[in-house]
Amino acid sequence: FIDIERAKKTFGIEDYVASLSHIRRGAEKFIDEVLMNSRISSEKFVNLSQYEKIKLSQCENILPNRTVQLLDMIRDCGNYAVHKGHADKENTQKLLESIQNEIHNWISNNN
DSSP states (O other): OHHHHHHHHHHHTTOHHHHHHHHHHHHHHHHHHHHHTSSSOGGGTTTOOHHHHHHHHHHTTOSOHHHHHHHHHHHHHHHHHHHHOOOOHHHHHHHHHHHHHHHHHHHHHHO
């Protein structure tokens, strides 16, 4: 949640690159949490890349396809923003709102 709050703050000051970076880190922590709470042994995913963790969650049917697609989009957009130094307001806002909703839904369904 800390990364999501940071994303909101940097979005508020119109630093969309920083906001996407925080969104991406929040999404990384989210997929780690999802995998740790699954039936999969941590040895199977602890050394995987973000892309591989997302694909593992898809192959194991741990998350719905829309969530997998969102996580992959966040990964791609976050990488682009950080490496190219560019992000736009509309896409950043959409991704921020979407990941907040997914995290909230997952917590509601798993607690």
